[in-house]
Amino acid sequence: MGLEQYKGDMEMCCRCSACKFIPMQKVKGHQYAYVCPSISRYNFHAYSAGGRLNIGAAMLKDGMKYTDKLLDIVYNCQLCGACGVSCNYAMDMEVLEPINEFRIKCVEDKKTHPALDKIIANLKKQGSMIPGAKGKRGAWAAGLKIKDATKEKVDVLYHVGCLTSYDKNLQKLAKATAKILQKAGVNFGIAGDAEMCCGGRAYQMGYPKEFLNQAKKNMAMIKKAGVKTVVTSCADGYQAFKVLYDRFDLKGELKVLHISEYIDKLIRDGKLKPRRKVEMAATYHDPCRLGRLGEPWVHWEGKKIPGDRFVFDPPKPYRRGANGVYEPPRDVLKAIPGLKFTEMTRIKEYSWCCGAGGGVIESNPEFAKWTARERIEEAVSTGAEALVTACPWCEKIFNEAIKESGSSLKVYDIVELVEKAI
Numbered sequence: 001m002g003l004e005q006y007k008g009d010m011e012m013c014c015r016c017s018a019c020k021f022i023p024m025q026k027v028k029g030h031q032y033a034y035v036c037p038s039i040s041r042y043n044f045h046a047y048s049a050g051g052r053l054n055i056g057a058a059m060l061k062d063g064m065k066y067t068d069k070l071l072d073i074v075y076n077c078q079l080c081g082a083c084g085v086s087c088n089y090a091m092d093m094e095v096l097e098p099i100n101e102f103r104i105k106c107v108e109d110k111k112t113h114p115a116l117d118k119i120i121a122n123l124k125k126q127g128s129m130i131p132g133a134k135g136k137r138g139a140w141a142a143g144l145k146i147k148d149a150t151k152e153k154v155d156v157l158y159h160v161g162c163l164t165s166y167d168k169n170l171q172k173l174a175k176a177t178a179k180i181l182q183k184a185g186v187n188f189g190i191a192g193d194a195e196m197c198c199g200g201r202a203y204q205m206g207y208p209k210e211f212l213n214q215a216k217k218n219m220a221m222i223k224k225a226g227v228k229t230v231v232t233s234c235a236d237g238y239q240a241f242k243v244l245y246d247r248f249d250l251k252g253e254l255k256v257l258h259i260s261e262y263i264d265k266l267i268r269d270g271k272l273k274p275r276r277k278v279e280m281a282a283t284y285h286d287p288c289r290l291g292r293l294g295e296p297w298v299h300w301e302g303k304k305i306p307g308d309r310f311v312f313d314p315p316k317p318y319r320r321g322a323n324g325v326y327e328p329p330r331d332v333l334k335a336i337p338g339l340k341f342t343e344m345t346r347i348k349e350y351s352w353c354c355g356a357g358g359g360v361i362e363s364n365p366e367f368a369k370w371t372a373r374e375r376i377e378e379a380v381s382t383g384a385e386a387l388v389t390a391c392p393w394c395e396k397i398f399n400e401a402i403k404e405s406g407s408s409l410k411v412y413d414i415v416e417l418v419e420k421a422i
């Protein structure tokens, strides 16, 4: 089926351009009205969601005639989903799915991007998304007395993720997470060297077979370990386990929580008490795959009612991003004594992407950093001295952009601040 299944959605696009902005009703001024990094950066309609759908529809009709320009458009998109949320404010049609399918089609037709090819080759060889990563995946946990979930019975499996496991600057997030769970007395473990990439980023890059391969391996390991709950500290990992594994009927009854949800619950249950003051003015960045794209998958089967109108029996539900994980991270930040919390303009399902998604951090790092800089400016405009996020990929690209721009804004993951507070 692939791209073909979204023919009707692509033909529905009326070229209204709503997908370029946050919904008009939410706009608070010219500066932060835009929501699509691709059209904002390249300023030509083909780089918007509407443009991509128009091209997809035309190519289905007239044949897949690839050009370098077309591939530039396809790969310069973070697959962040902001376009779909804005479009779906008024329209009932799929937007992100056909954009993702378009990329899958390019990969099937061997019109791949060399930087992404390299990532996927490494995934197949070493099981991680980090080419050149040295050492063992579970090495960060040495000496921390963390249970091996593949050998000991645990209530919770902490899935660490590729970037946090291997990046020397981000392993602190895994250590902070482990410390928080230990402090709260949670019976948790990690899979260590047996942990595998969740596969989520491979799916975004247009490689569904490689995604499924990873997903099946992970679920087999989880089943064997008898684990019922998985906690991730990476938004990509969260979306993979929670949404994609469910979509492809692999998740079963597995409970999937992001660490911000789990910490929120631990605080509410009185198992974790943030008592130490963390005096700073901070704002929060919603990672796309924890927020709008972390919204649970809705299984639906039905058929289009014959005729010109795009109506289905039973009515087709659309995921509009409102049911992502928004309040738990905010509640955790508000529970930290001394922290002054302030919001940016584009928040929750209307959040601006950090720039790292869809393989853009690998395929076009300049565009990824440009996107991050836009968010950094927005964070600075609130008067905040710190930008807090809940995904290592966001922290990585924000720090890279700050290094170049010289901004004094500090970047933290939510687990780093909770660690300070306990």
Ligand code: SF4
Residues within 6 Å of the ligand: 012, 013, 014, 015, 016, 017, 018, 019, 020, 049, 050, 051, 053, 086, 087, 091, 095
């Ligand atoms: S994708 Fe949706 S919002 Fe964008 S131009 Fe098409 S109909 Fe309008």
Ligand code: SF4
Residues within 6 Å of the ligand: 035, 036, 037, 038, 039, 047, 048, 049, 076, 077, 078, 079, 080, 081, 082, 083, 084, 096, 099
């Ligand atoms: S997924 Fe993000 S970058 Fe791609 S077209 Fe939509 S809003 Fe733009």
